[in-house]
Amino acid sequence: MSAEPKRRAQLVEATIAEIGDVGSLNVTVSRIAKRAGMSSALAFHYFGDKEQIFLAAMRYILTVYGAEVRGALVTADGPRQRVEALIRASFSSANFRREAIAAWLNFYVLAQTSEGARRLLRIYRRRLHSNLVHGLRPLAGDVAPGVAQRIAGLIDGLYLRHALDPEGDGQTAAALVFHALDAELRTLR
Amino acid sequence: MSAEPKRRAQLVEATIAEIGDVGSLNVTVSRIAKRAGMSSALAFHYFGDKEQIFLAAMRYILTVYGAEVRGALVTADGPRQRVEALIRASFSSANFRREAIAAWLNFYVLAQTSEGARRLLRIYRRRLHSNLVHGLRPLAGDVAPGVAQRIAGLIDGLYLRHALDPEGDGQTAAALVFHALDAELRTLR
DNA sequence: GATTATTGATTGACGAGTCAATAAACGACG
DNA sequence: CGTCGTTTATTGACTCGTCAATCAATAATC
Incomplete structure (x- = not known):
């Protein structure tokens, strides 16, 4: 079998780990490659340049997060459960690993x-929004999109806050979002 | 008069401008210094190393933002107005200038x-929280701190969203926060 | 035999931080 | 007032390191 997919995966994982260690994008291709057990030349061979490596890493993070969300959704029963599952997934402990935080920031x-990174970010946002709207529709009707916008913003903001200064675990943050959701929904009656 | 304060100010402003241009902290002291009209050696002379320059820039950003908030508060009449002023200040057009966005991110x-940066960030957050609580107390009583936490999170999150993908201007975002605030407060009756 | 995998060595550029040296400004003091 | 020793301002040149990207060459694989 061709070595390419394995090599790419190794590099992506090493990239994320490295960014997590360094805290910034100031990581060298050499260190990434060494971490992945190969020469830097091979990394360039497969990815062309550094930005492509970063984008692949970002894509990977989004893929994992997406899978997590999907997994949480299957066990959710009814709209409210679906929305709560989305929120909980956003604050999963996986997303608060040092590397994940560094990656997101x-x-x-x-x-x-x-432009590539911006596009990926838009994908993440659209997906979250659409998932939220889907769950909220039965609960909020026409105003579901507006509510979703606010809940999504709250998720991002609280993630940012907890990522950089953890006051309690992720579930504390999730509880805050639940509370806001309650407030939004109660307004509707 | 000593030249030091002027030089420091020039460097701080050049730093912010440069970060705005480059989009990251991958800015060289040489470029900053050139932009500020002096040699890089002088920048090192006054600040010691690059991190101190960054921290000074961050402090400056927070100072300006703080002044903006204070200015908005004096014209505010009553608690509700105070809270709205805080929110509006957070989404002021000044905060959406390319350099400001780059600086914050x-x-x-x-x-x-x-650690220095973390401390400054905590100061910003504490100040926002305390300002919000102060305004919210008459409106929300005991639960003011909780509401403030959620509003603050929403502010950060919506800022992040609009900073990277402006759908409408800052006031659109502010309106979203107002809406959430309404929902929170209406729940209390 | 041809495509794919892999690397060591190299290039060329850039960048943080230092240093010694020069120029200004600043008192103090006669 | 002048002048002189001292602090402050300022820089060019330099060091030492690093790093992205390339390339030619060698080993596998098909």
């Missing part, structure tokens, strides 16, 4: 200058 | 690894 930075 | 990144 740096991808935000990257999104300023890299 | 990168300071989040820096906060992962720099």
Whole structure:
């Protein structure tokens, strides 16, 4: 079998780990490659340049997160459960691993200058929004999109806050979102 | 008069401008210094190393933001107006200038690894929280701190969202927060 | 035999931080 | 007032390190 997929995967994982260690995108391809057990030349051979490596890592993070969400949704029963599952998944302990935090923060930075990163970020946001709307529709009707916008913003903001100064675990943050959701929904009656 | 304060100010402003141009902390002291009209050696002379320059820039950003908030508060009449002023200030057009966005995003990144940056961020957050609680107390009583936490989170999250993908101007975002605030407060009766 | 995998060595550029040296400004003091 | 020793301002040149990207060459694999 061709070595390419395995090598790419190794590099992506090493990239995320490395960004987690360093805390910024100031990671060298050499260190990534060494961590992945190969020469830097091979990394360039497969990815072309550094930005492509970063984008692949970002794609991977989003894929994992997406899978997590999907997994949480299957066990959810009814709209309210679905929404809560989405929220809980966003604050899963996986997302609070040091590497995951570093990845997200740096991808935000990257999104300023890299069209590719911006596109990926939009995908994440659209997916979250659409998932939320889907769950909220039966609960909030026409205003579901507006509610979803606010809940999504709250998720991002609280993630940011807890990522950089953990006051309690992720579930504390999730509880805050639940509370806001209650407030939003109660307004509707 | 000593040249030091002027030089420091020039460097701080050049730093913010440069970070805005580059989008990351990958800015060189040489470029900053050149932009500020002096040699890089002088920058090192006054600040010691690069991190101190960054921290000074961050402090400056927070100072300006703080002044903006205070200015908005004096014209505010009554608790509700105070809270709205805080929210509006957070989404002021000044905060959406390219350099300001770049500064904030990168300071989040820096906060992962720099104790100094983390401390400054905590100051910003505490100040926002305390301002919100102060305004909310007459409106929400005992639960003011909880409401403030959620509003603060929403502010950060919506800022992040609009900073990287402006759908409408800052006031659109502010309106979303107002809406959430309404929902929170209406729940209390 | 041709495509794929892999690397060591190298290039060329850049960048943080230092240093010694020069120029200004600043008192103090006669 | 002048001048002189001292602190402050300022820089060019330099060091030492690093790093992205390339390339030619060698080993596998098909």
